[in-house]
Amino acid sequence: MKNEILRGTPASPSIAIGKSFVYSPKQVVLSSLREKKDTAEEIELFEKARKMALRQLRNLRIELKKASDPISSKLIDVQILFLQDPLFLNSVEKRIKVKKESAEEAIVNFSQSLEKDFRDIPNSYIAERYLDVKDIIERLLKNLKEEEPDDALGKYGDIIIAETFTASTVLQISKAGVGGLIAEKGGRTSHFAILAEALNISAVVGVNGVTEVIDSGDEVIVDGIGGVVVINPDEDTKRRFEKKKKETDAIQKKFLEQKDLPATTIDGYSIDISANIELPIELPFIKKFGAKGVGLLRTEFLFLTSEDVPDEKEQYDFYLKVAESAHPDSVIMRTLDLGGDKVFKTKVQEENPFLGWRGVRFTLANEKIFKDQLRAMLKASAKGNIRILVPMVSQLEEIVKVRSIVEEIKLELKKEGVAFDENIEIGAMVEIPSVPLMADFFSEVVDFFSIGTNDLTQYTLAVDRGNKNISSLFDQLDPAVITLMGMTVKKAHHKNKWVGVCGDVAADVMAIPLLIGMELDELSLPPSFIPQIKNIVRGLSLKECKDLLGNAKKKKSAHEVRKFMKKEMLHRFPSLKNILVEVEDD
Amino acid sequence: MFKKEAEIINSLGIHARPASLIVKIASAFDSKVELEKNNVKVNAKSIMGVLMLASEQGDKLNIIADGKDEKEAVDALVELIEKRKFDEE
Numbered sequence: 123m124k125n126e127i128l129r130g131t132p133a134s135p136s137i138a139i140g141k142s143f144v145y146s147p148k149q150v151v152l153s154s155l156r157e158k159k160d161t162a163e164e165i166e167l168f169e170k171a172r173k174m175a176l177r178q179l180r181n182l183r184i185e186l187k188k189a190s191d192p193i194s195s196k197l198i199d200v201q202i203l204f205l206q207d208p209l210f211l212n213s214v215e216k217r218i219k220v221k222k223e224s225a226e227e228a229i230v231n232f233s234q235s236l237e238k239d240f241r242d243i244p245n246s247y248i249a250e251r252y253l254d255v256k257d258i259i260e261r262l263l264k265n266l267k268e269e270e271p272d273d274a275l276g277k278y279g280d281i282i283i284a285e286t287f288t289a290s291t292v293l294q295i296s297k298a299g300v301g302g303l304i305a306e307k308g309g310r311t312s313h314f315a316i317l318a319e320a321l322n323i324s325a326v327v328g329v330n331g332v333t334e335v336i337d338s339g340d341e342v343i344v345d346g347i348g349g350v351v352v353i354n355p356d357e358d359t360k361r362r363f364e365k366k367k368k369e370t371d372a373i374q375k376k377f378l379e380q381k382d383l384p385a386t387t388i389d390g391y392s393i394d395i396s397a398n399i400e401l402p403i404e405l406p407f408i409k410k411f412g413a414k415g416v417g418l419l420r421t422e423f424l425f426l427t428s429e430d431v432p433d434e435k436e437q438y439d440f441y442l443k444v445a446e447s448a449h450p451d452s453v454i455m456r457t458l459d460l461g462g463d464k465v466f467k468t469k470v471q472e473e474n475p476f477l478g479w480r481g482v483r484f485t486l487a488n489e490k491i492f493k494d495q496l497r498a499m500l501k502a503s504a505k506g507n508i509r510i511l512v513p514m515v516s517q518l519e520e521i522v523k524v525r526s527i528v529e530e531i532k533l534e535l536k537k538e539g540v541a542f543d544e545n546i547e548i549g550a551m552v553e554i555p556s557v558p559l560m561a562d563f564f565s566e567v568v569d570f571f572s573i574g575t576n577d578l579t580q581y582t583l584a585v586d587r588g589n590k591n592i593s594s595l596f597d598q599l600d601p602a603v604i605t606l607m608g609m610t611v612k613k614a615h616h617k618n619k620w621v622g623v624c625g626d627v628a629a630d631v632m633a634i635p636l637l638i639g640m641e642l643d644e645l646s647l648p649p650s651f652i653p654q655i656k657n658i659v660r661g662l663s664l665k666e667c668k669d670l671l672g673n674a675k676k677k678k679s680a681h682e683v684r685k686f687m688k689k690e691m692l693h694r695f696p697s698l699k700n701i702l703v704e705v706e707d708d
Numbered sequence: 709m710f711k712k713e714a715e716i717i718n719s720l721g722i723h724a725r726p727a728s729l730i731v732k733i734a735s736a737f738d739s740k741v742e743l744e745k746n747n748v749k750v751n752a753k754s755i756m757g758v759l760m761l762a763s764e765q766g767d768k769l770n771i772i773a774d775g776k777d778e779k780e781a782v783d784a785l786v787e788l789i790e791k792r793k794f795d796e797e
């Protein structure tokens with residue numbers, strides 16, 4: 123189809139244009155080019171391919187460890203065990219010997235019968251492990267063709283399209299020099315989306331049905347800024363995006379050159395701009411993009427990708443590494459924020475997971491997990507640059523309980539003679555409206571607040587952003603959300619507590635003057651957006667931001683706020699027009 | 709032949725990591741080692757077999773070993789499942 127436009131979530135702020143390759147590890151294609159050899163030779167071929175796969179996986183494991191990703195490297199362990207599985211080896215051997223199948227046929231036929239068995243497993247988490255088997259099968263088949271699978275992706279196209287990506291595929295993609303990726307599933311905080319952004323690969327995620335409408339070889343535009351995918355663009359569209367790419371690349375380059383200039387307004391108001399970080403691989407980006415430390419370290423990936431609960435030591439190693447990377451600036455570490463879209467694979471059944479057992483509600487009920495995490499954070503805090511942030515707080519009592527656990531751990535550590543920061547700050551996430559409404563009281567028990575605008579918007583407007591029927595109601599610039607944010611800052615400052623923002627809104631150009639107008643102390647955002655946001659801050663004055671906030675507060679809907687801010691910002695920063703180019707749907 | 713029953717206590721059941729632990733431990737013994745749940749028997753030295761049992765919290769497994777070191781093999785697996793709870797809790 124010509125010039126078909128699809129929309130998704132922008133996940134990495136650059137544009138890529140090129141030939142597409144639809145990557146589908148699920149479709150195993152039988153190579154029919156080879157002549158079947160005799161039984162002994164077929165078995166030998168299989169053994170050769172299997173040993174090659176073992177070698178590749180061991181190398182990949184070393185590489186992942188070097189990239190400080192010990193967690194993904196554990197997943198490789200499972201794949202290695204598959205390659206040594208007696209059930210697998212015997213069955214393939216039997217097929218080759220008795221049924222006279224070729225090595226390829228034996229592998230594919232085995233995987234098909236296995237797929238059926240796995241599909242019948244009621245536990246979806248275990249059933250999904252079949253994807254690991256598929257990965258292995260694919261690798262073996264490629265090895266039989268004596269193709270190196272690790273650098274194959276780049277040969278097929280500049281833009282890789284898949285239902286979803288594994289961390290190792292994204293690493294392969296970046297090594298192969300691929301320009302962009304499109305995923306049918308996932309959101310901005312998906313493991314692979316974060317990696318793509320960190321590795322500067324243009325990405326649009328959550329594009330419904332994309333693997334069905336794009337064919338390998340189609341020309342595709344990936345606009346990771348606007349969240350737009352164009353398939354087989356016409357000349358005019360292509361020219362417009364090439365222009366946008368050139369301009370955004372140039373602007374990004376300019377921003378990057380000025381990344382270390384302070385985020386201070388014309389009239390001298392300074393705000394800290396720090397980085398949202400989750401993966402070890404992102405650590406170099408703190409300095410690369412000029413962040414003032416880490417404003418939000420998500421810790422869920424430690425728990426989710428390792429498929430088990432990481433122990434204190436494993437967590438300590440990671441936290442210490444992050445603290446050292448940010449030093450002398452500080453790191454705000456958020457305790458486990460489990461639930462919602464990041465559900466642990468337990469059998470907990472909830473009618474309304476978003477209103478359920480997540481964040482601090484879960485950790486307070488699982489004290490062993492919580493204590494291990496807090497101990498690891500405290501032990502890593504000896505240099506005094508770690509702060510602890512508690513998610514999903516709705517009641518004062520929760521903070522009081524967290525504090526008493528922290529005090530308990532401090533006593534333990536003193537007895538053990540371990541150094542830590544005696545004055546470690548403890549803050550609450552502002553996600554649930556009860557916190558801004560009760561901020562006077564919360565200010566007496568916390569050291570700081572961090573506003574998570576995504577969840578604050580969701581809980582204020584009662585809108586699930588993932589629900590297509592109502593997602594248009596979701597806007598972080600809704601006047602109700604702005605009011606709650608302003609309320610938090612005012613009440614906190616009154617008690618000399620500081621407030622940051624770590625939600626998507628901190629990377630939203632249109633929102634920056636409003637955030638400054640509230641006199642927020644810190645903004646934390648995905649690293650690659652930082653240079654641009656710092657540039658915007660330097661072009662504004664606190665006085666005009668206060669005026670803009672005052673006017674925005676008079677608007678009656680998110681739509682009116684956006685319209686007003688867009689006009690004002692384009693007037694002040696004409697070059698924004700290039701970044702904000704939108705494609706019109708038919 | 710030596711046989712013992714073990715109950716899955718850890719909340720996540722036998723997912724990929726516990727399955728790898730079972731395979732690694734079972735493979736360290738010479739005896740034939742099998743797991744049985746609801747009359748389905750699998751080779752405890754096969755990761756695919758162990759995963760396909762799809763054991764969840766509360767499930768009871770028979771651990772059956774046959775060979776020179778059958779008792780040691782069964783005891784090691786019972787300890788992993790019930791005492792160490794796969795080092796998870």
